[in-house]
Amino acid sequence: MARRSDHTREELEKLILDAAWAIIGTDGYNGLTARGIAKHIGYTPGTIYNLFASMDDLSLHINARTLDLLYDVLADPACNDPKKSPAQNMKRMARHYIRFAQEYRPYWLMLFSYSLPEGRRDDPWYQQKIDRLFSPLETLLCPYFSPRQDGQRQKTARLLWASVHGLCFLQETGKIALAYGKKNGGKAAADSMADMLIDTFLNGIKSR
Amino acid sequence: MARRSDHTREELEKLILDAAWAIIGTDGYNGLTARGIAKHIGYTPGTIYNLFASMDDLSLHINARTLDLLYDVLADPACNDPKKSPAQNMKRMARHYIRFAQEYRPYWLMLFSYSLPEGRRDDPWYQQKIDRLFSPLETLLCPYFSPRQDGQRQKTARLLWASVHGLCFLQETGKIALAYGKKNGGKAAADSMADMLIDTFLNGIKSR
DNA sequence: ATAATAATTGAACAATGTTCATAATATTTA
DNA sequence: TAAATATTATGAACATTGTTCAATTATTAT
Numbered sequence: 001m002a003r004r005s006d007h008t009r010e011e012l013e014k015l016i017l018d019a020a021w022a023i024i025g026t027d028g029y030n031g032l033t034a035r036g037i038a039k040h041i042g043y044t045p046g047t048i049y050n051l052f053a054s055m056d057d058l059s060l061h062i063n064a065r066t067l068d069l070l071y072d073v074l075a076d077p078a079c080n081d082p083k084k085s086p087a088q089n090m091k092r093m094a095r096h097y098i099r100f101a102q103e104y105r106p107y108w109l110m111l112f113s114y115s116l117p118e119g120r121r122d123d124p125w126y127q128q129k130i131d132r133l134f135s136p137l138e139t140l141l142c143p144y145f146s147p148r149q150d151g152q153r154q155k156t157a158r159l160l161w162a163s164v165h166g167l168c169f170l171q172e173t174g175k176i177a178l179a180y181g182k183k184n185g186g187k188a189a190a191d192s193m194a195d196m197l198i199d200t201f202l203n204g205i206k207s208r
Numbered sequence: 209m210a211r212r213s214d215h216t217r218e219e220l221e222k223l224i225l226d227a228a229w230a231i232i233g234t235d236g237y238n239g240l241t242a243r244g245i246a247k248h249i250g251y252t253p254g255t256i257y258n259l260f261a262s263m264d265d266l267s268l269h270i271n272a273r274t275l276d277l278l279y280d281v282l283a284d285p286a287c288n289d290p291k292k293s294p295a296q297n298m299k300r301m302a303r304h305y306i307r308f309a310q311e312y313r314p315y316w317l318m319l320f321s322y323s324l325p326e327g328r329r330d331d332p333w334y335q336q337k338i339d340r341l342f343s344p345l346e347t348l349l350c351p352y353f354s355p356r357q358d359g360q361r362q363k364t365a366r367l368l369w370a371s372v373h374g375l376c377f378l379q380e381t382g383k384i385a386l387a388y389g390k391k392n393g394g395k396a397a398a399d400s401m402a403d404m405l406i407d408t409f410l411n412g413i414k415s416r
Numbered sequence: 417a418t419a420a421t422a423a424t425t426g427a428a429c430a431a432t433g434t435t436c437a438t439a440a441t442a443t444t445t446a
Numbered sequence: 447t448a449a450a451t452a453t454t455a456t457g458a459a460c461a462t463t464g465t466t467c468a469a470t471t472a473t474t475a476t
Binding site for chain 3: 474
């Protein structure tokens, strides 16, 4: 058959991405297959390749969705409350990140799993979604730097971001046990460590 | 055929792991296939399943090798030089870690890639290899904590470890650009950030 | 109506992990 | 030594995977 015009090209693209999103949520990103998506939306595998160059390309679009969601979480005004200290806001932001990784676990894992498209990853539209992830944290760091020290501030933001991500990653993948001793082996480990990191690090900045 | 007794069971096991190691070094861990290993050692795919329960099981043994190598790098006496300050030793240790991730990139990526055996990952012999990764850093932190604060010291070690790992991970996978602006986009970003992290963090501990 | 265009199909291909009856070789027993 | 037994390598088979593409069909333009 052909041109069933059940859906426009854009609708079909969204249909595919929605199906993929649902499958990942259920079966993890390893459970994502072209045939699975096709069956889910009542089409055949070949159709998917009409709209996406490859499964990797499709994965990139899924990751873009995840990045958008993550940005919304980090840019939440609750993490930039003028009535609270920068440290408090940063801690809240860190908790938001850690909670995001838990709630959207399969998507977050997919985002950071290797074996994804090396090629199109540096498309400007994708890279832009990544770069802006740091900006909420950069804003919170303003009180600690003069306007001349923009470079330092950006560097610090990326440093703190990567550190919290490292904590979160080790906890969430479970590849390396963050928890020490017997107790506190649960989800709280990364939260508590992020707090400690932020307090100590900001303390170190102030007394420089 | 059968029981060619060209090799003992142990020899064959080593033969397979060596071949797998070589293949990963060349083609990355996605290029690792049962048939590829078999061809490499002059056997057939079935043989591999005589010695390893699955490809995941085999991957776990590869990861164990990587963990051993990584431990040796972190436990290098050069990172515990009594003539140098703890900060200097820590910076060197961080650089060792970052350099390891670069030199042994495919193995290091494999170690932290998801989709690996969930089941056997918490075998004691494997978990032990992971736990000891922190001990060199714990040692370096001794001057900052009283013997009563062992828990705090361990927590701090894991925190710093995860942070450096986070820096390294983002740089090495390239998923999130650590480099800010145009220049310094190369390998030095993680090094420089690790230095800053260690200086600032230790500074924060001292003035607590 | 007829022709042109576009989209959907589904069969095909190569490659994957994994299983298992079969064949071939050691080892043990008689 | 000969036969019985235990072990192990084999390779064909199965179910999946991503991906391609000629054929088919529905829509649009003439």
